[in-house]
Amino acid sequence: xxxxxxxxxxxxxxxxxxxxxxxxxxxxxxxxxxxxxxxxxxxxxxxxxxxxxxxxxxxxxxxxxxxxxxxxxxxxxxxxxxxxxxxxxxxxxxxxxxxxxxxxxxxxxxxxxxxxxxxxxxxxxxxxxxxxxxxxxxxxxxxxxxxxxxxxxxxxxxxxxxxxxxxxxxxxxxxxxxxxxxxxxxxxxxxxxxxxxxxxxxxxxxxxxxxxxxxxxxxxxxxxxxxxxxxxxxxxxxxxxxxxxxxxxxxxxxxxxxxxxxxxxxxxxxx
Numbered sequence: 001x002x003x004x005x006x007x008x009x010x011x012x013x014x015x016x017x018x019x020x021x022x023x024x025x026x027x028x029x030x031x032x033x034x035x036x037x038x039x040x041x042x043x044x045x046x047x048x049x050x051x052x053x054x055x056x057x058x059x060x061x062x063x064x065x066x067x068x069x070x071x072x073x074x075x076x077x078x079x080x081x082x083x084x085x086x087x088x089x090x091x092x093x094x095x096x097x098x099x100x101x102x103x104x105x106x107x108x109x110x111x112x113x114x115x116x117x118x119x120x121x122x123x124x125x126x127x128x129x130x131x132x133x134x135x136x137x138x139x140x141x142x143x144x145x146x147x148x149x150x151x152x153x154x155x156x157x158x159x160x161x162x163x164x165x166x167x168x169x170x171x172x173x174x175x176x177x178x179x180x181x182x183x184x185x186x187x188x189x190x191x192x193x194x195x196x197x198x199x200x201x202x203x204x205x206x207x208x209x210x211x212x213x214x215x216x217x218x219x220x221x222x223x224x225x226x227x228x229x230x231x232x233x234x235x236x237x238x239x240x241x242x243x244x245x246x247x248x249x250x251x252x253x254x255x256x257x258x259x260x261x262x263x264x265x266x267x268x269x270x271x
Contacts, residue, residue, distance in 0.1 A: 010186055010187065014187070020238045022053050023053065025057040025241065026041070026056055027057050027058055027242075030081070030084060037243065042065060055078065057079045079154060082104055082109070082142075086101070091161065099131040119189065120156065122158070125163045153184065153186050155188055155189070169193070173191060176190070178207075187211060188209070191213060209237035221253075239262070245258075
C-alpha cells in the first residue's frame with residue numbers, strides 16, 4: 001500500500017523539512033460556544049489565511065462555509081476536527097461529569113471537504129478504564145481508515161482527569177504521545193511540559209512530529225511568544241495556537257512575530 005498521499009498532505013500541513021508549522025486552532029466553538037475572538041468566524045478565517053499561517057484546525061461545518069467565500073491568494077492547509085468530547089466539562093467539575101466522546105465524521109468525509117489531515121482526541125489519566133479503552137479503539141479505527149484513503153491523522157493526545165495532577169508532566173506526555181504513534185498517528189498535538197529541556201526529551205522520545213498546543217489565553221502576547229520560543233528550543237515541529245492568536249491584543253502583529261520566532265529570527269518589539 002502506497003502512503004504517498006499521506007506524505008504529500010502532511011508536508012502541506014507541516015511545511016516541509018526544517019520548517020516549524022504555525023497552526024491556528026479554531027475549533028473551540030463546538031465545545032465552548034462563541035467565545036471571544038470567534039464571533040465573526042468567516043472573517044477571522046480570512047484573516048488567518050491572509051496572515052499566511054501554515055494550517056487551520058476547523059470543524060467540518062466551518063470548512064463548508066469557508067469554501068463558499070474563499071479569499072484571494074494562497075490558502076492554508078486544512079485540518080478537520082472530526083470528533084467531540086465531554087472531557088473539558090468533566091474536568092471542570094473535578095471529575096464529577098460523565099466522560100463521553102463521539103466520532104462526528106469519517107476521514108473520508110474530511111477528505112471530501114478538502115481537508116489535508118484529520119484530528120481526533122485521545123485522553124488518558126481519567127481513571128475510567130471503559131472510556132479510555134474506547135478512546136484507544138477509536139483512535140486505532142480512525143488510523144486504519146486514514147491509511148486506506150491516504151490522509152494524515154493528527155492525534156490530540158492529552159492526560160486529564162482525577163489521576164492527573166499535572167497534564168504537562170513528562171511521564172504523561174511520554175506515555176500518550178508514544179501511544180498515539182503506536183496506534184498509527186502521523187503527528188501529535190499535545191501539552192507543553194513548561195520548560196524546553198524536559199520538552200525536548202519528550203520530542204526526542206516520540207517517533208512522530210510533536211506540535212505543542214497553546215491552551216488557555218496567556219497573560220500577554222509576549223508571554224505567548226516566549227512560550228513559542230521555548231517550544232522552538234525543545235525541537236518541536238510547530239505549534240497549535242488558538243486563543244493566544246484570536247484573543248491577542250493585535251492578532252496580525254502577533255502572527256507576524258510568532259512566525260519570526262518559529263523561523264528562528266529575533267523577536268521584534270511592539271511599537
